[in-house]
Amino acid sequence: MKKQITALMKTLTATLMATFLISAQALAITPEGILSKADDNSIYQSIKYIGTMTINKGTRKKPRIKTFNAIARGNDKAYIEFTNPGDRGTKYLKLGDELWVKGAYAERADKISGHKLRESMMGSDYSYEDSMDNEKLIDKYNPALTGSENIGNKECYILELNAKVKKITYSRLIMWVDKEQFVPLKIQYFALSGMLLKEMVVQEVKTIKGKYFPVKVKMEDKQREGSYTLFEMESVVLDEPVNESVFSKKNLEK
Amino acid sequence: MKNIVILAFKNLTRHKKRTIITSIAIAFGIALLIWMDGMLKWADNESKRNLKNYEFGNFIVCTKEYADDRKDFPLDSVIEKPEVEKVLIIAENTGCFSSPRTGFRSMMSYKRGFGLPYVVFAIDPELDAKVFKIKDNIIQGNYLDKNSEGILISAYCKKELGIDIGEYIIMETRTKYNTMQALRLKVTGIFDCPNPIVNKNQLFITRTMAENNLQLEGMASEIAFRTENGDNQPALNKVKTLLASKKLTLLTTQTWQEYGSDYLAISQTKKGGSKIMIFLIFVIVAVGIINTMTMSIFERVREMGMLRALGMRDNDVIKCFIIEAAGLGLIGSVMGLFLGVCLTIYGVNVGLDFTSSFKDMDFGYRTGTIFYNEWNPGMMLAAFIFGILCSVLVSILPSKKAVKMEITDSIRYL
Numbered sequence: 001m002k003k004q005i006t007a008l009m010k011t012l013t014a015t016l017m018a019t020f021l022i023s024a025q026a027l028a029i030t031p032e033g034i035l036s037k038a039d040d041n042s043i044y045q046s047i048k049y050i051g052t053m054t055i056n057k058g059t060r061k062k063p064r065i066k067t068f069n070a071i072a073r074g075n076d077k078a079y080i081e082f083t084n085p086g087d088r089g090t091k092y093l094k095l096g097d098e099l100w101v102k103g104a105y106a107e108r109a110d111k112i113s114g115h116k117l118r119e120s121m122m123g124s125d126y127s128y129e130d131s132m133d134n135e136k137l138i139d140k141y142n143p144a145l146t147g148s149e150n151i152g153n154k155e156c157y158i159l160e161l162n163a164k165v166k167k168i169t170y171s172r173l174i175m176w177v178d179k180e181q182f183v184p185l186k187i188q189y190f191a192l193s194g195m196l197l198k199e200m201v202v203q204e205v206k207t208i209k210g211k212y213f214p215v216k217v218k219m220e221d222k223q224r225e226g227s228y229t230l231f232e233m234e235s236v237v238l239d240e241p242v243n244e245s246v247f248s249k250k251n252l253e254k
Numbered sequence: 255m256k257n258i259v260i261l262a263f264k265n266l267t268r269h270k271k272r273t274i275i276t277s278i279a280i281a282f283g284i285a286l287l288i289w290m291d292g293m294l295k296w297a298d299n300e301s302k303r304n305l306k307n308y309e310f311g312n313f314i315v316c317t318k319e320y321a322d323d324r325k326d327f328p329l330d331s332v333i334e335k336p337e338v339e340k341v342l343i344i345a346e347n348t349g350c351f352s353s354p355r356t357g358f359r360s361m362m363s364y365k366r367g368f369g370l371p372y373v374v375f376a377i378d379p380e381l382d383a384k385v386f387k388i389k390d391n392i393i394q395g396n397y398l399d400k401n402s403e404g405i406l407i408s409a410y411c412k413k414e415l416g417i418d419i420g421e422y423i424i425m426e427t428r429t430k431y432n433t434m435q436a437l438r439l440k441v442t443g444i445f446d447c448p449n450p451i452v453n454k455n456q457l458f459i460t461r462t463m464a465e466n467n468l469q470l471e472g473m474a475s476e477i478a479f480r481t482e483n484g485d486n487q488p489a490l491n492k493v494k495t496l497l498a499s500k501k502l503t504l505l506t507t508q509t510w511q512e513y514g515s516d517y518l519a520i521s522q523t524k525k526g527g528s529k530i531m532i533f534l535i536f537v538i539v540a541v542g543i544i545n546t547m548t549m550s551i552f553e554r555v556r557e558m559g560m561l562r563a564l565g566m567r568d569n570d571v572i573k574c575f576i577i578e579a580a581g582l583g584l585i586g587s588v589m590g591l592f593l594g595v596c597l598t599i600y601g602v603n604v605g606l607d608f609t610s611s612f613k614d615m616d617f618g619y620r621t622g623t624i625f626y627n628e629w630n631p632g633m634m635l636a637a638f639i640f641g642i643l644c645s646v647l648v649s650i651l652p653s654k655k656a657v658k659m660e661i662t663d664s665i666r667y668l
Contacts, residue, residue: 058368118428166431166469191436192429197400223424223436225366 031143036163037177037182039136041212046073048237051080055124057173058226066122075134077247085123093252099128102252103109109252125198125219129169140165141173151185151201155180158163170197196222203230210236258570264583272327272553276546284543284590287637289597292627296601298447299628301620305514307387308449309620311353311478311511312486315341320475321508327357327373327475333505335472340500342477348492349442350481351384354379354474356464360427362457364415372456374412374425376464385480388445388458395419395443398460404442406458412444419444425459429469437467448622448667482602486510517620545649547579551652558656559664569644569655575653576646583645587638594634601627 008188041140053066068089072078078094089104099119102109121128137143141161149155156176163171172194176186183205189198204216245251266273306312315323319331335340338354345352356376361369378400383389388406389397398406405423417423419441426436440457447453464470481489486509497505511518558571566574605626659667 031277096468155383162435168431168433189434191426191434193435193437195424195436196439197426197434197436222362223426224369250420 012180029157031145031159032138032175033181034145034159035138035141035143035161035175036093036136036176037185039138041181041183042214043136044072044211045239046242048235048240048242049070050235051120052230052232052234053124053126054230054232055122056226056228056230057123058224063125066124070244071246072134072188073247077243079246079251082122083087090122092128092251093247095247100249100252102187105254109249121156123220124231130219137161137173140168146174148179149176151176151178153182154185156185178205183212183214184244198222206236208236211238213238255573256457258574259577261582264575265266265578266581269550272550273582273585275388276550276582277589279546280583280586280587280645281593283423283538284587284637284641285593286538286599287640288591288594288630288634289601289627290465291633291637292598292601292630293606293625295630295633296626296628297619297621300518300626302510302516304447304449304620305517306480306510308452310510310513311352311385311480312340313490313507314476314478314496314513315344315505315507316476318505318506321506323514324476324508325357325458329356329358329428329432329468329475330431332356332473332475333416333477337502337505338472338474338477340502341497341505342498344493344496345477345479346498348489350489351381352459352477352479353381353385354477354535355382356461356470356473356475358468358475360425360457362415363412363426364417366419367415369426370411370414372457373455374405374459376461376468376470377458380462382458382478385478387453388447391393391445392443394447395441395445398458400460401462402442403440403463404459405439406443406445407441407513408457409444409446409454410458411452412441417441427468428466430471430473431469433469435468436492439463450619450622451620502599509663540644542650547582547645547649548652550582551575551649551656555656555664555667559651559659559661559667562657562661570652571657576649579649580642583642586645587641590641591634591638594637598627598629601625602629610650619664 019143020073037238048071049069049236051068053068054236055064056225057064066082067084068080068082070078070080072094076096078092082088082090087104091102093100093102093108093109097138099112100109101112118127119130120126121131124131138212140163142164144160144162145159146158148155156178159175159177161173170189174188174190175184177184183202185202186246187200188196189200191197199220199222201214201218201220202214203218204214205212206215207213212234215233217231219231238254278540317331317333320328323331323665333354342352342354350484354377358376360374362372363369377398379389379400379402383397392406394407398404405425407417407423412418415423422438422440423438426434432534439656445453461470461474465472472655479489479493490507490509493642497503497507558575561574603626607624609623642659656664
């Protein structure tokens, strides 16, 4: 009997401790912690994938489809080569703050600078800046937990991010982060005036190398009716060594 | 000689129909020459006026980096507030009008429709009106006032976006710190100026509005200057000296000629093209004169044979025909000059409206679609002399050829 009581006590203690630990962990959830975890899922050392952009422009009846191969390392280097019939051979190379482009029939690459970096990439709802950004949000924004809401059947934290640095593309973001996987399932991008500019919704997440990585994303331009881009990634390889020579102008102009 | 002259003039009056038809052909060519030249001259000068009056002023003061990249309107190489104030004082001291402007690229849209790219200039309406003439070209609503929160759009923008006065336009742009900004602005005025570059690409808001929303902090990307007499150089030299004396060494000046060097190079090429055009018209006129004069002479080979049979010397016959051709040239040139002057008067006052034919086509000139004329007395005189000389020159060869024939052959010539 005594043994049974001891066993029961042990079980109860263990259950209580487990409950306490879980509650403590839940209580310890901070906006910074959520954002850091979301960053951990989104940020990569290197990436290699086959991408497809399906561009819908409201007035256009047929969506335009662009396919490409992309390789990137950190936030400094990226290389994209388009493979769809209309753009086959068009290549982009990002080297630090510089972006180079080489048209299919051009002999030499041209540098894209200034305002052109902010323009739409290949007519999509992504700017060149958007498409090549791989910086941690926690370094640029102050997060605040404003509530929770379901996105589909997934329970999410709602984070409001306000810029803590002056030089930043979007001064405010609202982010819905999956409570289980810490993946940002929806992000709204706001202008300095508070006007909603874009909305990104994650449609598919895959587990790659222990990360919950969004592989299908819809980016909608909230200022243009019916304008959105569906961005899909296939054959994603994360954090594998990448040949340095890929990120060279020589390779771009090849 | 007197008799030859009398005979030549009698010939002119004797063959009235031929004289009139030949003169009309010459007159038409001369008039076309005068009219085309006046129009091309106007287009060239008007383009330069419009470049200064609506786009650039006489010269600007800006940073060296901005001068190199002005086509991109960068907001990271601008004149900061203290320097702006110093440059405005320099403008006052040199007796120039000046206007600080900040240009930035924006995407404009209406009712969530498609976006169109424009360059928006943040201006001080009062100062800007002294340098540029946008204020004189308001066709609907009002020009901006200092505290206006609206936007001044062009008639072209109104048409492209389908927006009207009093409605709201969305302006998406970047602030000085590259942050996305979107503003809902009320259209308070619509302008339609004769510079197509400004009409098709530029919109205007106040500097106050831009200060409050684009983190501009008193900066300006350029300060446009307008000299009172329209001459750049003396004021420019003074401004350069004062910039140096106030240690504003990071700033530079750019004249409208430097800014418009691409256009001016094209303009020079166009001038070459215009000369070719004028030359071709000359050729057409010359061919017309040659044709009518040759026909007129060969028609009268029998008459020449008769004159020679009656004892008139060959040289006198040639002289007679040359004088007759000079007379024809004179009548044609007078008529052409008169017609050219009439067309020029019409062109100067009314102009030719190409709006429906060329709508959005780029002429390469910075002018509206109504083309006017400018007086060019030099070309009028040249055309007048050309008409007479050409007639004389082209009559020599057929006359000589005609007198080389045997008299008997001449008389039987059909």
